[in-house]
Amino acid sequence: MLDMQASVVVEDFHFPSGSAQLSARLYLPAGTPQVAVVINGATGVPREYYQHFATWLAAERGIACLTYDYRDFGHSLRGPLAASTATMSDWALIDMPAAYAEMQRRYPDLPLWVIGHSVGGMLGPLQPGIEPIARMICVCSGLVHHSDHPWPYQALARLFWFGHAPLLVKTLGYLPGRRIGFGSDLPPGVYWEWRRWCTTPGAYLPEMGDRLPQADWSRSGAPVDMFAFEDDTTIPPNCVWRLADVYGETVRRHLLHPRAFGLREIGHLGAFARRNAALWPRLIAP
Numbered sequence: 001m002l003d004m005q006a007s008v009v010v011e012d013f014h015f016p017s018g019s020a021q022l023s024a025r026l027y028l029p030a031g032t033p034q035v036a037v038v039i040n041g042a043t044g045v046p047r048e049y050y051q052h053f054a055t056w057l058a059a060e061r062g063i064a065c066l067t068y069d070y071r072d073f074g075h076s077l078r079g080p081l082a083a084s085t086a087t088m089s090d091w092a093l094i095d096m097p098a099a100y101a102e103m104q105r106r107y108p109d110l111p112l113w114v115i116g117h118s119v120g121g122m123l124g125p126l127q128p129g130i131e132p133i134a135r136m137i138c139v140c141s142g143l144v145h146h147s148d149h150p151w152p153y154q155a156l157a158r159l160f161w162f163g164h165a166p167l168l169v170k171t172l173g174y175l176p177g178r179r180i181g182f183g184s185d186l187p188p189g190v191y192w193e194w195r196r197w198c199t200t201p202g203a204y205l206p207e208m209g210d211r212l213p214q215a216d217w218s219r220s221g222a223p224v225d226m227f228a229f230e231d232d233t234t235i236p237p238n239c240v241w242r243l244a245d246v247y248g249e250t251v252r253r254h255l256l257h258p259r260a261f262g263l264r265e266i267g268h269l270g271a272f273a274r275r276n277a278a279l280w281p282r283l284i285a286p
Helices: 002-006 047-061 088-106 153-162 164-172 188-198 237-247 274-284
Strands: 008-017 020-029 035-040 063-068 112-117 133-139 224-229 252-256
Touching (some): 020 047, 035 047, 035 088, 047 063, 063 088, 088 112, 088 188, 133 274, 237 252
Parallel strands (some): 035 112, 112 133
Antiparallel strands (some): 008 020, 020 063
16 A cells, blocks of 8 residues: 555545535546546544545556545534535535546546445436536445345444434534534534435435436446445445436446455445455456
8 A cells, every 4th residue: 555655646635516626636646547536425424534545546557546525524614514504415416526526637638436335326316517427426425224234234324314313403503513523523514404315215316306406427427336345234235226227227247245355344435444445446447
């Protein structure tokens, strides 16, 4: 990993997304990049989590890779969380397309790939600005209802949506993720919209044409690879395939097993962890 880092150029900067400025880090290969990639992170997962994967893409595959934090989260947070008006749909429908536009501006002649982790791929068919995308890779992205989780994880999910978490958000004005073991603090609007989707059959689908745009991936037409993991209890495979149907009939569906890569576990968040690097070539394989 040290050798890879030595061959990668890193640039920190901000780019505009509507009224927000998003904090970004760009990983560049030593030579001329062949592909431009945007990584849309999972909910509550800061951009630093993807640094080893992004470094590998740049050093080993010659890919320019953009990582960033959504508005009012991570390095993009400005001011108190309780004052934030950001929602999950703001992240998906404003911030993610802004990241695509930024990479298009920097690399107009390169194929644009998007790698969406969890929420990072969940609203892809609804997004504006998807026309330039040449390839979409969704990892653990799906439409989940709290009843989809296997037990005992379902008990934790029900507590997160109906127990202490909503009470804390109402009391404090934001989700104190670090305090309750979630990992990261989140804006209140992100939590409430996320909660509504995860406790509604069909997630956001009933809101299309009303609160949300209609899904239409044909505006891009890019090939889509959907990856589900056998041991993912957060977004089980059937939830991934539910989202695959929204992307369209030509989606390639991949169900992966940790043992096939010599790994003990992958789960929902493990795909981009350095300990699971054996998996990475499979995620971007043609």
